[in-house]
Amino acid sequence: MSTRSPVRASAPRIHPAWWVAAVAFLALLCASGFTAAPGALMVPLHQEFGWPTSVMSLAVSLNLVLFGVVAPFAAALMDRFGMRRVVASALxxxxxxxxxSITMTASWQLLIFWGVLIGTGTGAMALVFAATIANRWFVERRGLVMGMLTSGSAVGQLAILPIVTAVAENVGWRAASLTIAAAALIAAPLVWAVIRDHPEDRGVLPYGADPDEHEVAPRATGGAVRRALDGLAFAVRRRTFWALAIAFAICGATTNGLIGIHFIPSAHDHGMPSTTAASLLAAVGAFNILGTVGSGWLTDKIDPRKLLVVYYAFRGVSLLLLPWLLSDQAHPSMILFIVVYGLDWVATVPPTAALCRRLFGERGTIVFGWVFACHQIGAATAAFTAGVIRDVFGTYTYAWWSGAAICAIAAVLSVLAKAPSTVLASQR
Structure with missing residues (x-):
């Protein structure tokens, strides 16, 4: 049962919530270094070892599946053992x-390093970490903060991917892998020093909380696995969960799974240098920052379902046109694609997280973890399938067109989600 907050109403000039959010942003940025790295490392690995695209895509798919499946359990672990322990360990x-991974000599070892270790580590943070920070530390500006934290992965892509690509081409893929490892290790001690689980641990209220109305939520008890599975059992009985989960799976398929992993190899097929393709993919990250933060701001003001419909529609049209845009150089129409896709990349996250919070109450973060798991399963499926399509047909064209078709399905599913102003009475 909730109790009135015993913490002081006053707060420092800069609320501690913003420092916590800043370090969380850095952690997400550093962990995201590997998210786009396979696209830059697959070509040099193929050149050195001769491993086919489908085999490397399988390792990436395992990574993406674990990235998603670990997320809801990580949310429960954060509730039970604390964010900084879980996140520092994940880094x-x-x-x-x-x-x-620099010790690899056989393709199956990709499953261990790229798949199990990195998949588990990134999954233990992912977007559930961002949602936990936003929900616990903020009352006002939750949507905006969720958008800012989500953009951390885009900034990581923007800042780290060109470096990784350049190092892989000029020094070697092993040096590039060590660069990613170093970025993750830099963030771990900062997380331990700054992150706290609740505002009360710093003696303050959440940002924007009314001192006369704020109540401290009861701390989680019980096993993390059981809490995660209970959240899933509750969610799967609601049509809204399935609408959000399938739509978010399509989101993952058309971002991390297709563009994130296969854009650079596909551009390389058309004669574009890998460094140029990596710079374009990094530019997606740059515009993603604007798109995600803007989406968070809009989520605080507009029906999230309407936002999702618009986002998926624009993404589908972009993928439909992509086969005609790829060439050996970055012409204006390709730049336009990068701008549109960048603005749309994970703009879906703030409205999806907001719907989970509004519709599933205190279970919202764990439910969002399961929705995010579906996002990564979709990404994994698309990453592997696109690799197979490339090996069988010698082109990625059918993969891009398939992505366009499923975006239309995601737009329809977004409409089917229950109105965000309605709280599920049955959750009591």
Whole structure:
């Protein structure tokens, strides 16, 4: 049962919530270094070892599946054991997976380093970490903060991907892997020093909370696995969950799964240098910052379902046109694609997280973890399928067109989600 907050109403000039959010942003940025890295590393790995695209795509798919499946359990673990313990440990796993990959001599070892270690590490943070920070530390500006934290992965892509690509081409893929490991290790001690689980741990109220009305939520008890599974059992009985989960799976398929992993190899097929393609993909990250933060701001003001319909529609049209836009150089129409896709990349996250919070109450973060798991399963499926399509047909064209078709399905599913102003009475 909730109790009135015993913390002081006054707060420092800069509320501690913003420092917590800043370090969370940095952690997400550093962990995201590997998210786009396979696209830059697949070509040099193929050149050195001769491993086919489908085999490397399988390792990436395992990474993406674990990235998603671990997320709801990570949300429960954060509730039970604390964010900084879980997140600091996750960053170390990412460093071990990326750094350890330099010892690989066989393709199956990709499953261990790229798949299990890095997949588990990134999954233990992912977007559930951002949602936990936004929900616990903020009453006002939740949508905006969620958008800012989500953009951390885009900034990581923007800042780290060109470096990784350049190092891979000029020094070697092993040096590039060590670069990613170093970025993850830099963030771990900062997380331990700054992140706290609740505002009360700093003696303050959440940002924007009314001192006369704020109540401290009861701390989580019980096993994390059981809490995660209970959240899933509750959610799967609601049509809204399935609408959000399938739509978000399509989101993952058409971002991390298709563009994130296969854009650079596809551009390379058309004669574009890998460094140029990596710079274009990094530019997607740059515009993603604007799109995600803007989406968070809009989520605080507009029906999230309407936003999702618009986002998926624009994404589908972009993928439909992509086969005609790829060439050996970055012409204006390709730049336009990068701008549109960048603005749309994970703009879906703030409205999806907001719908989970509004519709599932205190279970919202864990439910969002399961929705995010579906996002990554969709990404994994698309990453592997696109690799197979490339090996069988010698082109990615059918993969891009398939992505366009499923975006139309996601737009329809977004309409079917229950109105965000309605709170599920049955959750009581």
């Amino acid at each position: 170390v796993l990412v460093a071990l997976g990326s750094g350890g």
